Amino acid sequence: MAEGHGSQLKPAPAKLKSEVSKYFMFKGSDGKDEFDKTTVVCKLCPQELRFCNDTTNLRNHLSRRHADKLFGFSDSGQQRLDVAFACKLQSDSPRAKKITEAIAMLICKDLRPYNIVENEGFQNLIKVLEPRYVMVTRKCLSEMVIPKKYAEVKTNVESSQQNELPLRVTAGHKGRLTRMSP
Numbered sequence: 001m002a003e004g005h006g007s008q009l010k011p012a013p014a015k016l017k018s019e020v021s022k023y024f025m026f027k028g029s030d031g032k033d034e035f036d037k038t039t040v041v042c043k044l045c046p047q048e049l050r051f052c053n054d055t056t057n058l059r060n061h062l063s064r065r066h067a068d069k070l071f072g073f074s075d076s077g078q079q080r081l082d083v084a085f086a087c088k089l090q091s092d093s094p095r096a097k098k099i100t101e102a103i104a105m106l107i108c109k110d111l112r113p114y115n116i117v118e119n120e121g122f123q124n125l126i127k128v129l130e131p132r133y134v135m136v137t138r139k140c141l142s143e144m145v146i147p148k149k150y151a152e153v154k155t156n157v158e159s160s161q162q163n164e165l166p167l168r169v170t171a172g173h174k175g176r177l178t179r180m181s182p
């Protein structure tokens with residue numbers, strides 16, 4: 001087998017969606033259209049790494065050996081953009097949460113369907129605004145984010161009604177709160 005980064009190297013398979021994986025090539029087996037799925041080669045240095053079905057190892061290598069590529073300053077804005085793509089936001093990070101909430105608000109206020117998050121145009125808009133954001137799923141929106149938002153809004157409305165409207169506690173209603181007539 002030839003040494004070095006020859007034509008046997010293949011890009012990471014498409015199913016490996018992680019942006020990190022674009023910095024690595026898989027070693028191809030001789031004469032076969034298959035990958036050696038256990039070894040990847042860094043595109044930035046000659047190092048070979050073990051690949052164990054996730055990108056943890058690859059991410060660690062990038063941050064240890066190529067931290068400048070990941071986090072440093074670069075003369076090229078384009079490269080920095082690539083680097084930004086490499087570090088996706090965790091869904092529980094403050095920035096990601098804020099975006100997810102804004103999408104939930106858009107759906108509620110503008111009466112948009114949940115599947116707006118699957119629309120190409122909408123996805124592109126978010127990608128332009130925040131390339132690191134991983135789009136919230138329709139399921140997560142409909143089962144978690146929106147019900148939570150709804151409960152919050154309901155509580156807020158109820159408490160603001162109690163604060164803003166003069167309350168009248170009447171003995172006749174056994175202490176129940178009633179609104180003033182307009």
Ligand SMILES: [Zn+2]
Nearest residue numbers: 042044045065
């Ligand atoms: Zn490397």
